[in-house]
Amino acid sequence: MRNSFDWTPYRRSTVGFDRLFDFLESSGSAENYPPFDIEKVADDHFRITIAVAGFKEDEIDITAQQNMLAITGRKAPAREGEERKLLYSGIATRAFERRFQLADFVRVDRADLADGLLTIDLVREVPEAMKPHKIAIGDSKPTLVENGSKQAA
Structure with a gap:
């Protein structure tokens, strides 16, 4: 069964999601x-x-x-003798x-x-180093943004 949805408009407006769209288009043929x-x-x-x-x-x-x-x-x-x-x-x-x-x-x-x-x-x-950090202008220490509240890093 083939997926009949046309992903072309989304491909034009996204970058780096080619593999995702290829997967969605071919997912109908999977067992x-x-x-x-x-x-x-x-x-x-x-x-x-x-x-x-x-x-x-x-x-x-x-x-x-x-x-x-x-x-x-x-x-x-x-196993031997276990025939059904x-x-x-x-x-x-x-x-x-x-x-x-x-x-x-x-x-x-x-x-x-x-x-x-x-x-x-x-x-x-997600490792702590990969979480978003907000950098205040003129501040030498970054501030960790977690759930909308600021914490000193």
Whole structure:
């Protein structure tokens, strides 16, 4: 399924967002298994919830590196004498890999698996040196601006 929205007017008025628009235009062709939700829990706290029914903790691998989070799932092969005779198989347990591009300074805080849902909590921690500092004219020390209140740096 192709995204029919035309991003051309936005491309002309933005700088440095080409990768974002390319992603939005190509996102319709991605596989939809397993389904997932992304929610904003707080200003700097996010949660990814992935439906992984039928998978156990040891069959799921979560890897975070640089600005990429990869979740892979592979069912363990059936053991000897553990053969099942299914009359109908509607629960998808095929192998999967989901990748999420993370913004700068976002780290994985924790991951839990309960009731067939894998939840991954993410936290954005901007280093103090990267936070905005207001420089007063004629003042030799910068003033840290945090939540609208001034503090001496």
